[in-house]
Amino acid sequence: xxxxxxxxxxxxxxxxxxxxxxxxKKVCIFEKHSIPGGLNSYYRRRREPLEERKFDVxxxxxxxxxxxxxxxxxxxxxxxxxxxxxDSFQLEEQSHSKIxxxxxxxxxxxxxxxxxxxxxxFFPDDYQNFLHLVETIVQFNELDLNATYQSTKELxxxxxxxxxxxxxxxxxxxxxxxxxxxxxxxxxFVIMFKSIFLEGFARPRGGVRTILELxxxxxxxxxxxxxxxxxxxxxxxxxxxxxxxxxxxxFVESKQVFSSMGLPETYERVSEGVRxxxxxxxxxxxxxxxxxxDKKVPLEQFDSTIVFYNNASQYRYQRPSSLYDNTSAVFCAxxxxxxxxxxxxxxxxxxxxxxxxxxxxxxxxxxxxxxxxVLADSIKLVNTLIPDFDGNVTFSDVFSPTTIERYTxxxxxxxxxSTEKSRAGKTPxxxxxxxxxxxxxxxxxxxxxxxxxxSNLYGLMGES
Amino acid sequence: MTTQDVKxxxxxxxxxxxxxxxxSVIKEDVSLREQLDLDxxxxxxxxxxxxxxxxxxxxxDDYPRLATLASCVEYLTPKFIQ
Ligand SMILES: Cc1cc2nc3c(=O)[nH]c(=O)nc-3n(C[C@H](O)[C@H](O)[C@H](O)COP(=O)(O)OP(=O)(O)OC[C@H]3O[C@@H](n4cnc5c(N)ncnc54)[C@H](O)[C@@H]3O)c2cc1C
Numbered sequence: 451x452x453x454x455x456x457x458x459x460x461x462x463x464x465x466x467x468x469x470x471x472x473x474x475k476k477v478c479i480f481e482k483h484s485i486p487g488g489l490n491s492y493y494r495r496r497r498e499p500l501e502e503r504k505f506d507v508x509x510x511x512x513x514x515x516x517x518x519x520x521x522x523x524x525x526x527x528x529x530x531x532x533x534x535x536x537d538s539f540q541l542e543e544q545s546h547s548k549i550x551x552x553x554x555x556x557x558x559x560x561x562x563x564x565x566x567x568x569x570x571x572f573f574p575d576d577y578q579n580f581l582h583l584v585e586t587i588v589q590f591n592e593l594d595l596n597a598t599y600q601s602t603k604e605l606x607x608x609x610x611x612x613x614x615x616x617x618x619x620x621x622x623x624x625x626x627x628x629x630x631x632x633x634x635x636x637x638x639f640v641i642m643f644k645s646i647f648l649e650g651f652a653r654p655r656g657g658v659r660t661i662l663e664l665x666x667x668x669x670x671x672x673x674x675x676x677x678x679x680x681x682x683x684x685x686x687x688x689x690x691x692x693x694x695x696x697x698x699x700x701f702v703e704s705k706q707v708f709s710s711m712g713l714p715e716t717y718e719r720v721s722e723g724v725r726x727x728x729x730x731x732x733x734x735x736x737x738x739x740x741x742x743x744d745k746k747v748p749l750e751q752f753d754s755t756i757v758f759y760n761n762a763s764q765y766r767y768q769r770p771s772s773l774y775d776n777t778s779a780v781f782c783a784x785x786x787x788x789x790x791x792x793x794x795x796x797x798x799x800x801x802x803x804x805x806x807x808x809x810x811x812x813x814x815x816x817x818x819x820x821x822x823x824v825l826a827d828s829i830k831l832v833n834t835l836i837p838d839f840d841g842n843v844t845f846s847d848v849f850s851p852t853t854i855e856r857y858t859x860x861x862x863x864x865x866x867x868s869t870e871k872s873r874a875g876k877t878p879x880x881x882x883x884x885x886x887x888x889x890x891x892x893x894x895x896x897x898x899x900x901x902x903x904x905s906n907l908y909g910l911m912g913e914s
Numbered sequence: 915m916t917t918q919d920v921k922x923x924x925x926x927x928x929x930x931x932x933x934x935x936x937x938s939v940i941k942e943d944v945s946l947r948e949q950l951d952l953d954x955x956x957x958x959x960x961x962x963x964x965x966x967x968x969x970x971x972x973x974x975d976d977y978p979r980l981a982t983l984a985s986c987v988e989y990l991t992p993k994f995i996q
Binding site: 472473474519521522526527530531533902903906910911 | 930931932934951953955956958959962965966974
């Protein structure tokens with residue numbers, strides 16, 4: 451009999467597992483895949499002639515950057531709660547990133563003054579309004595679980611005159627963490643604004659594997675168990691109370707279950723005829739192109755780390771009506787994290803919004819062909835953003851919404867989960883809790899903090 | 915355990931959960947939250963460590979009694995003697 455079973459060895463599941471096992475709970479994580487990481491994992495691809503590369507699934511940027519010793523921030527809470535050392539993350543900072551629209555470009559970095567000066571320069575009429583908005587954001591208590599929904603777009607439009615500025619501010623925050631199309635709840639906006647603009651971007655030197663190694667090592671050290679290749683097939687409930695989970699190896703009894711697989715995915719597996727709320731699969735998914743070059747982009751030609759690119763008058767953050775939407779993209783140059791080494795292969799990553807249903811409907815042959823189109827468009831975007839770059843592509847991979855679904859089991863490949871969230875982490879079933887994506891906190895740092903706070907609340911404090 | 919021992923127990927725990935804090939200058943009667951960068955998550959850890967290391971239970975209603983080092987000692991000492 452376990453005190454807690456955790457479904458999924460992604461960021462939130464590992465974090466929840468560490469917290470519970472640290473305080474002597476008997477905990478087991480069941481993970482369907484053969485490796486940890488979930489939406490932020492890694493994989494290998496081999497091509498003739500015997501060429502192989504390792505890829506991070508996600509990880510453009512870890513948000514919530516702090517300097518060593520900085521206190522009272524989400525990342526410092528994460529370190530304390532998981533008893534991890536700042537240096538072990540081996541963080542490398544972004545140079546700067548930019549939001550590039552047809553008529554304006556705004557740069558930002560881990561020093562908020564840069565964004566302020568950019569707004570002052572390009573939107574002088576709105577500069578004071580922007581400063582007031584920042585003041586509101588700093589004062590806002592985004593962690594109040596009782597806050598009611600407030601449309602960010604409405605609120606920003608009341609406070610900022612130029613709609614272009616509203617769109618530009620919202621663009622990175624939407625694509626880095628909104629499960630909803632074109633708008634987001636203001637408290638979610640505040641979380642994202644702080645984590646991206648006020649704190650900033652960094653990346654562990656070893657990419658996502660550094661984070662996953664830290665988390666799995668800690669979890670095993672404090673006495674947790676992980677079973678890979680072991681899907682939870684059913685969540686066994688009796689009289690609205692958790693009994694345990696069903697796996698291919700049999701029934702596993704547990705007092706509590708913490709699920710990171712998503713709200714619809716969790717409810718679908720509940721054994722008993724409990725009436726559960728509706729939770730639709732989320733609308734937003736992506737294609738991702740990863741390009742390897744025979745050299746790195748020279749810094750004189752391109753020195754940004756991430757570009758939030760949009761080539762239309764409006765930023766459309768929504769499921770496109772075509773396979774993918776090449777009018778906007780997130781463009782990441784992981785080589786431009788500091789201190790950057792200039793020799794060796796270059797890497798560029800391009801994300802487009804994509805329509806899961808359309809990808810899902812393709813025959814195998816057409817599917818492969820369409821991935822080639824995504825690849826060609828991605829290379830075209832490289833040439834648009836870095837016109838003088840003469841590197842040659844040596845290796846590439848494209849993944850689609852169906853790939854995301856196949857490896858993470860998130861319905862419809864919805865990267866930010868369902869539009870329905872369980873903010874309090876509870877479900878109608880006693881001792882069944884939701885962590886991670888569908889508790890409403892996304893991104894690497896967000897989902898780790900979700901695992902921590904929900905396991906604290908119900909796994910550690912809830913007991914007597 | 916003497917009150918001095920109990921005080922040391924609390925300080926040792928804080929040193930482990932907040933390794934970046936300088937604990938040599940803690941004032942006994944000033945709230946720990948004010949002097950150190952401790953939040954409600956850290957107080958939960960103090961409580962969890964007390965249970966794990968010393969089998970001392972602090973019910974949620976009593977968390978406010980851990981506000982200062984002096985109040986910790988006053989509240990916890992009888993529990994260590996029991
Ligand atoms: C392409 C892409 C790029 C991204 N880029 C970034 C970025 O740059 N920065 C950033 O901060 N975030 C990024 N993200 C988002 C981030 O990866 C996620 O928000 C975060 O990893 C979510 O973690 P989670 O624990 O909530 O969920 P998940 O990672 O989805 O974890 C759920 C786990 O449950 C497992 N599972 C599912 N069903 C079952 C079952 N029945 N039984 C057992 N196990 C099961 C899954 O295999 C998975 O491991 C990106 C995501 C993607 C897809």
